Each structure stands twice: as structure tokens, then as C-alpha cells.
Amino acid sequence: MGLVVFDGYDHYLNGNDFTNRSGVLQYSNTGVTFQTGRFGYGKAVSGAIRASLSSGFSEFYWGSALNIGDTDTISFVDNQVGGGGNQFSVVFDGSNGQIGVFNGAGTLIGSSATNVFSVNTWSHWQIHGLIAPSSGGSVTIVRDTSDTVLTLSGITTQHTTNATINGWNSGGLGANAIVDDTYFLDTTVGGGLYPCNGFIGDLRVDTLFPVGDDAVQWTRLSGATNASMVNETAMDSDTTYNFSATPGQEDRLNFQSLVNTINAVVGLQVTGAYRKDDANVRTLKQLLKSGATEVYGATNTLPSTYAYFTDIFPLDPNTGLSWTVAAINALKAGYNLVS
Amino acid sequence: MSQRASQTVAEALAKADVAQTNARASQVVSEALAEADLAQTDARASQIVSEALGQSATTARATQIVVELLVWNYAVPTPPVYPQLPGLGYSVIWEPRFVNAPVQTHESGTEVRIGYGENPLHNFELVYNFLKDTPGTIEFKTFFGFFLAVAGSLGGFCFPNPDDRSVERQDIATTDGSTNVWTLVRTFGAGGFTGTEPVGYVDITAPFNVYFDGVLQLGNTYEVIRTTPVSQQIRFFNTPGAGKKLSVDMSYFYYCRFADDKLTFEKFLHQLWTVSSVKLMSLRR
Numbered sequence: 001m002g003l004v005v006f007d008g009y010d011h012y013l014n015g016n017d018f019t020n021r022s023g024v025l026q027y028s029n030t031g032v033t034f035q036t037g038r039f040g041y042g043k044a045v046s047g048a049i050r051a052s053l054s055s056g057f058s059e060f061y062w063g064s065a066l067n068i069g070d071t072d073t074i075s076f077v078d079n080q081v082g083g084g085g086n087q088f089s090v091v092f093d094g095s096n097g098q099i100g101v102f103n104g105a106g107t108l109i110g111s112s113a114t115n116v117f118s119v120n121t122w123s124h125w126q127i128h129g130l131i132a133p134s135s136g137g138s139v140t141i142v143r144d145t146s147d148t149v150l151t152l153s154g155i156t157t158q159h160t161t162n163a164t165i166n167g168w169n170s171g172g173l174g175a176n177a178i179v180d181d182t183y184f185l186d187t188t189v190g191g192g193l194y195p196c197n198g199f200i201g202d203l204r205v206d207t208l209f210p211v212g213d214d215a216v217q218w219t220r221l222s223g224a225t226n227a228s229m230v231n232e233t234a235m236d237s238d239t240t241y242n243f244s245a246t247p248g249q250e251d252r253l254n255f256q257s258l259v260n261t262i263n264a265v266v267g268l269q270v271t272g273a274y275r276k277d278d279a280n281v282r283t284l285k286q287l288l289k290s291g292a293t294e295v296y297g298a299t300n301t302l303p304s305t306y307a308y309f310t311d312i313f314p315l316d317p318n319t320g321l322s323w324t325v326a327a328i329n330a331l332k333a334g335y336n337l338v339s
Numbered sequence: 340m341s342q343r344a345s346q347t348v349a350e351a352l353a354k355a356d357v358a359q360t361n362a363r364a365s366q367v368v369s370e371a372l373a374e375a376d377l378a379q380t381d382a383r384a385s386q387i388v389s390e391a392l393g394q395s396a397t398t399a400r401a402t403q404i405v406v407e408l409l410v411w412n413y414a415v416p417t418p419p420v421y422p423q424l425p426g427l428g429y430s431v432i433w434e435p436r437f438v439n440a441p442v443q444t445h446e447s448g449t450e451v452r453i454g455y456g457e458n459p460l461h462n463f464e465l466v467y468n469f470l471k472d473t474p475g476t477i478e479f480k481t482f483f484g485f486f487l488a489v490a491g492s493l494g495g496f497c498f499p500n501p502d503d504r505s506v507e508r509q510d511i512a513t514t515d516g517s518t519n520v521w522t523l524v525r526t527f528g529a530g531g532f533t534g535t536e537p538v539g540y541v542d543i544t545a546p547f548n549v550y551f552d553g554v555l556q557l558g559n560t561y562e563v564i565r566t567t568p569v570s571q572q573i574r575f576f577n578t579p580g581a582g583k584k585l586s587v588d589m590s591y592f593y594y595c596r597f598a599d600d601k602l603t604f605e606k607f608l609h610q611l612w613t614v615s616s617v618k619l620m621s622l623r624r
Contacts, residue, residue, distance in 0.1 A: 006409045183409055201411065208406040218401065230404045241402040255406050264411040264562050272404035280397035286404075302399055321557070323408075333406050337399050 002190025002197045003267045003314050004053070004060075006183035008205025009034065010042030011271070013234040018045070020235075020273065021308045022300075024054045025184075028081070032171075037180045038065045038122050042207055044180035049170040052080035056164030057186050061198060063126045064170075064182040068119055070094045072170060072177035076129055078160040080167030085160040087131050088139060092177070094119040101139050101152055104159025112150040116143060124181075124202035131165060133158040145201040181205045192315045192322035194266045203266060209233060210253040214289075214332045217249040218242040227253045235273050237306055243277070250336035252289060257329040265323035269312040270333045276302040283339045286311050289332040291318035299338050417540060417565065420592065421498045422485050424470065424478045426613075432464035433502065458536040461593060461621040463498070467614040470604075479612045483604060491600035495568065495622055497540050497592035503527055505545065505590040511573070514551075516581030523563075523571040525591060539594030539621065541571045548588040551579065568594040569623055595619045 005025045012018050015030040032047035044067070056078070066072065075089040086104040093100065097115035102108050117123050126142040137157030141150040171177055181204050190196040210227035220226045220242050229240040230253070242251060258265075268288075276282040286297040286309065297311025316323045437459045443451040472479035489496055506525045512518075526535045541547065541563055549556045564572040573587070598618035605613050 003409070006407065008407055010407070011403060011405045203409050203411055206408045206410050208408065210404060230401055232403055235403045237402055238400070239402075241400045243398040243400045245396055245398040251401070253404065258408070258410070262408075262410045266409040266411055268409075269407045270404065271407055273402050275400050275402075276397050277400055278397040282397055282399040284399055284401075306400075306402060328406075328408065331406070333404065335401050335404065 001186055001188045002195050003312065004057075004184045004186055005310070005312065006181075006203075006205055006267065006269065008037070008042055008181055008207050009045040009179070010037065010205065010207035011209075011233060011235060012043070012045075013236070015047070017235050017306075020306055021310070022303075023298075023308075023310055024312075025310070026052050026054075028052060035178065038067070038204070041204065042180075044178045046176070046178045047171050048175075049179060050080070050167070051169070052167035053184070054166075056162060056166040058132070058164050059128075059130045059187045060165065061126060061128050061185040061187075061200070062168065062183075063124065063185075063200065063203065065122055065124045065180045065202075065204075066092070067122045067178040067180075068092050068094050068117065069176035069178075070119060072175040074127065075169040076127075076131075076165040077167045077169055078131075078162050078165055084167070084169075087159055087165050088129065088137075088157045090127060090139075090141065092117065099141060099150055101141075101150065103156060109155050110139070110150060110152040112141065116149045122180075126199050126201075128199065129157060129165065131157045131163045133163065142199050146199070190314050191320070193264075194314075194322060196266065196314065200266065206258060206262065208256040208258070208328075211256050212254040214252040214254050214334075216242075216251040216253070216334075217246075218244040218251045218335075218337075226251050230272070235306070244337045247337050247339050250287060250334055252287065252332045252334040254332060258325050262325055265325065265328055267312060267314040268323055268328070268331075269310050270297065271308055271310045272335055273306045273308050274300070274302050274335065275306045276304055281339065282337070284309075285336050285338055287332075287334050287336050288313055288317065290316050290327055290330070293318040296336065418494070418496045418568070418594070419485070419488065421496050421595070421619075422481050423499065424467065424482060426467045426469040426471070426478060428466050428468035430464075430466065431502075432462070433500075434462040434464075435459040436462055456623070459534075460623070461500075461595075462598070463500070463595070463619040465617040465619070467612075467617065470612040470614065472610045472612060479604070482614070486597065486602050489597065491602075492597045493600075495594055495596050497542075498595040498619055498621075499542070500593050503593075505588075507588045508550065508553075508586045509589065511585045511587055514579040514581055514583040514585060517578065519575045519578040520564075520572050521585065523573055523587065523589065523591075525589075537569050538571055538589070538591035539569050540592045541565055542590040542592055545590035546588060549573065550586045551583040553584075553586070567624070593621050595621050 015032045018032055019027050019030050021027055029048050029050040032045050034043045034045055037044040071094050072092045073089050075086045077084045078087055089102045091100045097117050099112040100108050101110045124144050128140040130138045135154045135156050137155050138153040143149050185196045187197050210231040212227050213225045216226040220229045226242050229242045270286045270288055272286055274284055282302045283299050285299045288295055295317045300309045316327050438456040440453040470479040470482055509525055512521045522537050524535050524537050526533050528534055561573055561575045564574055598620045607613050
């Protein structure tokens with residue numbers, strides 16, 4: 001797997017919409033707000049983020065850009081949905097630019113030097129965690145791409161019944177960080193040029209929106225193209241949408257091109273917001289077409305309120321290799337009504 | 340051993356005093372079984388519904404879909420590209436200029452000659468015979484706006500020199516087995532007399548092909564690093580083996596600025612403007 005999931009926070013409407021994610025990554029707290037993202041791209045999120053993953057990980061790499069106003073705490077949590085228990089927490093103290101790592105009992109187990117970060121400034125952080133009892137765990141914190149600011153080994157990082165984490169918390173309780181471009185990796189070696197099973201660096205999430213129809217079969221609510229119903233940069237619920245009750249029908253759409261400063265694409269995911277409008281079961285799968293190859297994601301059962309479904313494609317299905325800018329600029333994506 | 344009594348109970352079976360016992364009645368009803376008068380009886384209907392258990396024609400709705408990419412290297416955006424307008428006329432002045440120290444001549448006639456820069460800078464002087472400013476033609480406003488946007492000589496931009504715009508099979512290097520990054524250059528000249536310089540910016544809107552010993556390479560084996568002007572680089576993700584001739588097809592820009600902070604536009608007819616001299620100069624950074 002390597003690359004588990006990522007989020008650029010670019011397409012959400014508000015805090016309520018933020019919790020509509022389903023599948024591998026979900027958020028449970030609506031009390032977040034959105035603002036202009038890092039480098040002026042898309043959006044970033046601030047407030048109490050409560051992220052949960054669909055499975056547990058004993059070792060992981062978490063990366064994200066942070067703009068810390070005063071202080072922030074990133075806690076890695078077991079049993080996130082069931083109430084949670086910290087395995088360890090990374091505390092950014094803006095008063096002296098120091099980072100401390102606390103165990104699940106709240107005891108400080110290590111600190112960086114002071115002034116390793118500045119407040120109100122974007123910086124990128126990678127955190128590697130190995131969850132283990134009896135001094136078998138470790139935590140490493142890397143700034144930007146390769147500046148290691150703290151390494152702790154031989155520490156106890158398991159403080160719940162499980163030697164895993166399945167979520168993280170950021171913000172809240174007086175913290176005031178802005179968060180952007182978050183990714184989560186496990187230690188499995190991924191395919192292609194970017195195995196995504198270690199410190200992979202300061203990455204950004206670029207979000208592409210539909211620009212036109214390639215081949216469409218669903219009925220649009222209004223407008224001239226189906227793409228125009230699903231291309232909003234902030235999810236607009238039932239204001240504009242396409243609909244279908246005919247299994248097998250699919251919409252395939254063209255998307256924006258990458259800006260010409262992108263050199264490499266580490267991974268791609270297709271995310272869409274879908275619902276059913278009455279009782280009865282409706283299932284849907286997302287599609288991706290690269291070159292002549294069309295592939296489908298997981299089949300999802302639609303709820304009655306909009307939910308985001310995400311399918312991740314670390315490699316170009318047309319070549320089996322890492323994505324190229326040219327392939328990204330030519331891809332199609334969409335959705336297919338299964339039943 | 341002695342016996343101990345922990346509790347003694349005296350129980351008496353007694354007859355209650357009848358005189359002190361009260362009977363209590365809490366309710367008395369009189370019930371009569373009778374036949375109602377049919378003429379006085381109304382039937383009332385307050386609600387009626389028909390309920391069917393079945394399947395509805397449920398539709399699925401899609402309200403948003405995005406493609407999200409995790410990308411590497413958010414380089415500095417490419418500077419604006421100098422507008423290409425039809426009124427560009429002749430003459431065009433192209434003036435390569437080396438930056439060398441003044442020649443020091445000894446009394447004996449011996450000279451000391453020192454170069455400050457390996458590569459020349461380039462000056463250009465252009466003439467615009469007309470720039471239309473009609474409701475459907477925005478040439479004048481485009482060029483005027485471009486000069487404003489780059490703030491005269493302050494901002495750099497990409498200049499597509501029509502006489503030096505692209506190369507095919509440009510030799511870049513011979514691999515040594517340890518290097519994986521090279522600066523992209525172009526060679527200009529003929530007849531055995533050429534000069535090779537780094538290109539200002541690679542134009543990635545045009546085809547970019549890479550060859551080892553004439554064999555086209557897959558696009559996912561390398562990246563073009565465009566962060567620094569006049570230092571455009573190609574980087575291979577895996578270091579190529581030694582002894583391969585690396586060549587590329589590419590289009591490119593000169594990285595330039597306006598030579599002056601003012602530009603004179605002259606309106607010589609209704610909706611027609613001219614600029615008699617636009618001076619540009621290339622930059623190292």
C-alpha cells in the first residue's frame with residue numbers, strides 16, 4: 001500500500017461537510033473552518049481535527065504542513081471512534097519554537113532544541129511513529145524534507161490495549177494551527193518510483209476539478225454539461241447535481257490540467273460526493289480512465305445524505321508505473337451506477 | 340458451653356375487635372345492559388390512509404467529484420510569457436554581449452584579457468508597426484498591460500525569440516554513471532562555429548523528448564526542474580549507467596526584462612498605435 005490516504009482540504013464547503021467523508025479517512029468534528037491554503041493553493045483547515053482511519057497501523061509516517069499561531073498538539077490515537085486513547089502526542093510550543101513528545105500518560109519523554117520552528121509561518125512536518133510496549137517504540141520528527149529535529153527510540157509508545165493507532169487529533173483546546181497537505185503512509189513498499197514507505201518529503205496536494213464532459217449518461221439537473229453540475233470548488237449539495245436510476249449508466253468527465261510547475265506526481269485519488277434520494281438501495285463506483293484503460297474503484301452503498309467516497313490510485317493503471325504529468329493532463333474520471 | 344438467646348418473640352393470635360373495624364367503599368357503579376336507539380347513533384371517520392410496502396424509483400445523485408494529486412516540488416511559477424502580437428515588424432536587433440573585463444594592454448603590446456561570465460547576455464530591440472485597439476482586437480491593451488504587469492524593468496519574463504526557439508537532439512552530456520542531474524543547454528551556430536548556453540526557461544507546453552544514444556526514454560524516468568531561470572535541469576530518478584549520450588528535443592524561452600522603465604506608445608491613426616523601439620535584455624537570474 002505505502003500511500004494510505006491524503007487530503008488537501010480543497011473541496012469542502014464547511015465544517016459540517018468536512019464530516020461527510022467516508023471510507024479510509026473520516027472526520028468526526030464539525031468545528032473546523034477553512035481558509036486559503038499554503039502557497040495560495042486551494043484551502044487549508046483550522047480548528048479541532050479528529051481524523052480516523054478505517055484500520056489500525058503499528059508503524060506509520062504522517063506528513064502535513066502546519067502554520068502554528070501559538071501552539072498545537074498532534075496526538076496519535078487508538079480507538080478513535082470509540083472514545084480514543086493517546087499513544088503519544090507531539091506538542092509544538094510557539095513560545096520557544098520547541099517540540100515535545102509526550103507519552104499516552106501525558107509524561108514528557110523527549111524534546112527538540114528550541115527555535116526549530118517559527119509561529120505564523122508555514123513549515124512541513126513528517127512524523128514517524130512505531131507503536132510498541134515496553135520501550136520498544138520510537139518517534140522521529142523531520143522538518144521540511146530532511147531536517148531531523150528529534151529522534152526518540154527505546155520508548156514506550158503503546159498506552160492502550162492495542163499496539164496501533166487508527167487516527168490523529170490536531171487543534172482544539174486553545175491550539176491555533178492551520179493545517180494543509182496532509183498524507184498518511186504505512187511501511188508497505190508501494191509500486192512505481194515512489195514507494196511511500198518512509199520519509200517522502202514536503203509534498204503538496206493539488207486538486208483538479210472537472211472542466212467538461214467526455215462521455216455522459218446521467219441526467220443533469222440543469223446547465224449545459226454534466227461537468228458543470230459537479231465542478232464546484234465548495235460542495236454545493238443539491239444545488240447542482242447529476243442523477244440516475246439506471247444501473248450501468250456512467251459519467252466520464254475531463255479535468256483541469258496540472259500547473260506547469262509540478263515535477264512529479266506521487267499519487268492520485270478520486271473523491272466524489274454522492275447520495276440516494278429515496279428508500280431502496282443504490283450502489284455506485286467511481287471510475288478512472290488513463291489512455292485506453294478504464295478502471296473502477298470500490299462499490300459503495302449510498303446513504304441518503306451526501307457522503308464523500310475516495311478511491312486511491314498510486315500508479316497509472318494504463319502503464320502500471322508512476323503517474324506522469326502528461327497522463328494526468330489527459331485522464332478522465334467519473335462515476336458509474338452499479339445498482 | 341453456655342446457651343445464649345439472641346432474640347425472643349412473643350406472637351399472639353387474637354381476634355380483632357369487630358366494633359373497631361371500618362368497611363370502606365371507594366366506588367359504586369350501576370351497569371345496565373340496554374339496546375341503543377339506532378336512529379341516534381353516528382359513525383365517525385377521522386383518517387384513512389392507504390399504505391403500500393414497495394420499492395421506490397430511487398435515483399443516485401452526484402454533486403461533486405475531484406481528482407486529488409499528491410505532488411512533489413511546487414516550484415516558483417513560471418514568469419509571464421512575452422505576448423506575441425502581429426504588429427511586430429522589422430528591423431529586429433539581436434545583440435549578443437559578452438561581459439569581459441576591459442582589455443589591459445602592456446606597453447610591450449601584450450594584452451591581459453579576462454572574461455567575467457562564461458556565457459553572453461542578449462539584447463533585443465523590437466519594433467511594433469501597429470497595435471490595434473478596436474472593440475474586438477486587444478493588441479494595444481495587451482502589450483500596454485504586459486508592460487504594467489512586469490513593472491517596467493523590474494520583472495523578468497519569458498521571451499520567445501523566433502530565431503532561437505527550439506532544438507532537436509540537442510546534446511546535453513555523456514553520462515558518467517554517477518551524475519543524474521544536468522543543466523539544459525542549447526547550441527547555436529553553424530559551419531563549425533557554435534556556442535552553447537543554458538536556456539532561460541524550458542517551454543513545457545511544447546514537446547519535450549529525452550534520448551539515450553538516440554533511444555527515446557519514458558517520461559516517468561526523469562523530471563524537468565524549472566525552479567531557477569537559466570539553470571533549467573533534467574533529473575533522472577535512477578542514475579543512468581556510464582557512457583550514454585544524453586540528448587533532448589525541447590523548446591525554450593530567453594529569460595529577459597525590459598531594458599528601460601518607460602515605453603513610448605504613439606497613436607498614429609484612429610484605434611492604431613505604434614511602438615518604435617522596445618528594448619529587452621536577457622538575464623542570468
